Amino acid sequence: MRSEVRHLSNINLITNRILSLMPISMTEEQVLASAPDDASRKSGRDLANLQKWVSTGRSETALWGACKGSGSKPYQTQVDLSQLAFKCSCPSRKFPCKHGLGLLLIYSRQPNTIPEESSPEWVNEWLSKRQVTAEKKAEKLEEAVASGNVTARKNTAARESKVSEGIADLHKWLKDMIRNGLLQLPEKKSAYWDTTSRRLIDAQAPGLAAMVRNLAETNFYTEGWQQDFMHQLLRLYVTSEGYNHLEDLPETLQEDIRQLCGFTISQDYLKSLPGIHDNWLILGKQVSEQDKLTTERYWLYGESSHRTALILQFYTKQVTTPALTLSPGTAIKAELAWYPSAHPLRAVIKEHRSSWSPMQAKGMHSWMEVVQAQTAISQVQPVFHDQLYIVEQLLPVQYQGRWYLSDSAQQLMPLKPSFNKLWKLLAVTGGQPMTMAVTGCLQQYEPLGVWDHSHYQLL
Numbered sequence: 001m002r003s004e005v006r007h008l009s010n011i012n013l014i015t016n017r018i019l020s021l022m023p024i025s026m027t028e029e030q031v032l033a034s035a036p037d038d039a040s041r042k043s044g045r046d047l048a049n050l051q052k053w054v055s056t057g058r059s060e061t062a063l064w065g066a067c068k069g070s071g072s073k074p075y076q077t078q079v080d081l082s083q084l085a086f087k088c089s090c091p092s093r094k095f096p097c098k099h100g101l102g103l104l105l106i107y108s109r110q111p112n113t114i115p116e117e118s119s120p121e122w123v124n125e126w127l128s129k130r131q132v133t134a135e136k137k138a139e140k141l142e143e144a145v146a147s148g149n150v151t152a153r154k155n156t157a158a159r160e161s162k163v164s165e166g167i168a169d170l171h172k173w174l175k176d177m178i179r180n181g182l183l184q185l186p187e188k189k190s191a192y193w194d195t196t197s198r199r200l201i202d203a204q205a206p207g208l209a210a211m212v213r214n215l216a217e218t219n220f221y222t223e224g225w226q227q228d229f230m231h232q233l234l235r236l237y238v239t240s241e242g243y244n245h246l247e248d249l250p251e252t253l254q255e256d257i258r259q260l261c262g263f264t265i266s267q268d269y270l271k272s273l274p275g276i277h278d279n280w281l282i283l284g285k286q287v288s289e290q291d292k293l294t295t296e297r298y299w300l301y302g303e304s305s306h307r308t309a310l311i312l313q314f315y316t317k318q319v320t321t322p323a324l325t326l327s328p329g330t331a332i333k334a335e336l337a338w339y340p341s342a343h344p345l346r347a348v349i350k351e352h353r354s355s356w357s358p359m360q361a362k363g364m365h366s367w368m369e370v371v372q373a374q375t376a377i378s379q380v381q382p383v384f385h386d387q388l389y390i391v392e393q394l395l396p397v398q399y400q401g402r403w404y405l406s407d408s409a410q411q412l413m414p415l416k417p418s419f420n421k422l423w424k425l426l427a428v429t430g431g432q433p434m435t436m437a438v439t440g441c442l443q444q445y446e447p448l449g450v451w452d453h454s455h456y457q458l459l
Contacts, residue, residue, distance in 0.1 A: 031104050034084075036094045040101060047102025050113060056103065058114045063107055064123045065114075067099045077103050078123055080130060087126055159204050163261060166203025167240045170196065170212075174237060182229065186220035207262035211236040213290075231442070235383050242383075255340040256381055265339060270348045275337035278302035280309070280352075281359050283388065283437040284448030284458065285328045292316055298326050299388045299439060299448060300336070300347075301361055308388040309336050309347040324349070329449065329458045331355040342381040345388075359456035363390035363435050367411045374441060386439045394447075395433040396425055405445065408433065416446045421459045425450070428457055 035041040047067065050056065054074045056065035061082045066074035075090040077099040086100035096104075107114055119127070173196050177185075193216035200209035211232065218229045242249060242257040249257065259265070279302070286297040298311040315322050326332065334352030338344035364370055370389050377384050393408040396415070403422060404412040415422070428434075428450055435451040449458045 028105060028108050031101065031108050034096060035101055036096070040094055040096075040098050043098035044101025044105055047098055048105035048109065049102075050106065052102075053106075056106070056114045057117050057119065058107065058111070059116065059119050062119055062123055062127060063103055063114065064119065065099075065103050067102070075099055076122060078126055079104055079107075080127065083130075083134070085130065159263075162203045163205045163243065166200050166205050166208070167243060169199055169203075170208065170236075170240055174233070182226060185218075185229070190216065205261050207260050208236065208240060209262075211239070238383050250342065250380075252340060252342040253381065256342055256383070259339065259341075260383060267348060270337050270339065271350050273337045275335040275350050276302065276305050276307060277333075277335045278305045278307070279331055279355050280334050280336065281331050281361060281456070282326050282328050283361075283390075283456075284439070285326070286439075296322065298324075298328070299437070301388065301390065301437070302336075303331070303360060306362055307336075308345065309338070310345050310388070311349060312346060329359075329456060331359060343377045343384065345385075358454055359451070360454065361390050361435070361437070361451070361456075363392040365392055366407045366409050367391070367405075367413050368409070370413075384441065386441050388437065388439050389445075390435065390437050392435045393433040394436045394438075395431075396422070396429060405436070405438070405447070406433075414444050416440060416444045419446045421447075424459050428452070428459070 032041050032044070035044060046052075052068055054066040054068060056063070058064075061080065063079040063081060065077050067077055069075045069090060075088055077086075077088045077090075077097075079086055079100055086096035088097045088099045090097055090099055092098070193212055197209045197212040197216075200206070200212060215229065215232050215236070218225055218232070220229075239257060239260045242253075243261055246254050246257060255265075280300045281303060282298060283301055284299045286299075288295050288297075294315055294317070296313040296315075298313070300309040300311060301307075302309070311324070311326070313322055313324050331354075332349075332352045333355045335350040336347045337350055338347045364373075370391060373389070374387070377387070391405075391407065394405045397404055397406045397412070399412060403415045405415060406412050425447055437448040437450075437456075438445040439448060440446055447459055449456055451457075
């Protein structure tokens with residue numbers, strides 16, 4: 001995938017060069033759409049008659065003809081079919097002129113009425129000049145692309161080297177932490193974590209730096225903090241160690257590791273990938289702030305495809321209007337493209353418009369299905385974030401002083417401790433099991449909304 005991103009410009013260039021050698025096939029409507037004005041359109045239709053032409057001819061790449069005019073000599077008209085272009089000896093300043101439109105209209109309607117033959121010298125001379133000009137432009141473009149690729153490769157290699165050095169220092173820090181034992185961690189000052197995080201920022205690995213900050217945010221004064229801390233610690237180690245063995249991993253997992261470390265992918269490249277058109281239900285929005293940066297998470301579900309998607313948006317307080325504004329609890333008709341991944345979840349919206357479709361969704365029947373889905377993900381992507389699930393017949397219940405979500409088989413799954421809309425959830429469900437949209441992973445989940453019959457209600 002990295003090679004695809006790196007050579008995308010070359011691929012586009014080669015594709016354009018190939019396309020430039022292919023004859024253009026146009027309908028009558030397309031020909032008339034290229035006219036500069038209505039008067040030219042009308043005159044072009046009038047000249048789409050072989051009786052008004054002294055001679056015509058065509059080859060694989062060009063049309064030409066001599067059209068009767070007001071002067072003693074007929075006007076010489078030429079059309080380049082490989083890269084649609086016109087030339088005519090008439091005095092008109094319009095482009096294309098009525099003669100070019102007329103000749104192309106004849107060709108679009110009945111191409112076989114124009115005889116196929118060797119092009120005359122005046123046509124060859126024009127085509128040769130155009131070819132020379134096109135080759136010079138292509139050479140300049142190739143030089144610019146090659147120069148850009150060399151620079152990009154050098155920059156990427158330099159960054160990869162920095163990240164590797166940062167990971168080497170990180171592993172020394174992690175090993176020292178384990179040797180000294182976890183019991184001393186609650187007493188550590190903020191500098192203990194900040195120093196390592198800043199080093200990773202300097203090493204151009206912001207994703208790993210964020211994981212170190214997450215370790216620092218562990219609530220060391222709650223019962224069982226060690227389990228949550230070790231889970232975060234293992235995520236950090238698996239990701240960094242995976243980067244050290246990147247070439248041994250499947251290509252899609254390589255992309256996951258690079259993104260977790262902080263490498264980004266061009267939005268233009270992502271939007272060039274094939275996407276999925278669907279009616280997307282916006283099931284919820286989660287907002288968080290860290291270091292003056294606001295992160296918005298939109299959770300989407302495809303009504304027909306049954307695909308889930310996470311749309312991320314980042315902005316600072318100086319931005320008064322975010323680039324993307326979606327309304328949770330509604331739906332959009334859109335085409336989405338996913339980031340390359342062993343288990344694609346994060347996506348970009350290529351195009352969208354509002355939809356008034358009711359919020360219908362197909363849910364899982366039990367927590368066992370959710371666990372099985374998580375197992376399938378972990379087989380291909382060992383380090384993964386929260387996922388979106390729709391689970392039927394869930395009911396909030398309290399057990400031994402803690403709140404859970406119980407399914408139809410009375411299997412319990414803990415609510416996230418950070419979930420702060422419990423009382424609204426209890427009020428909406430009214431003690432009745434309902435289909436819920438939930439996010440989370442492993443053994444903690446957070447409801448986004450519930451279906452009351454066909455009505456979806458946000459929490």
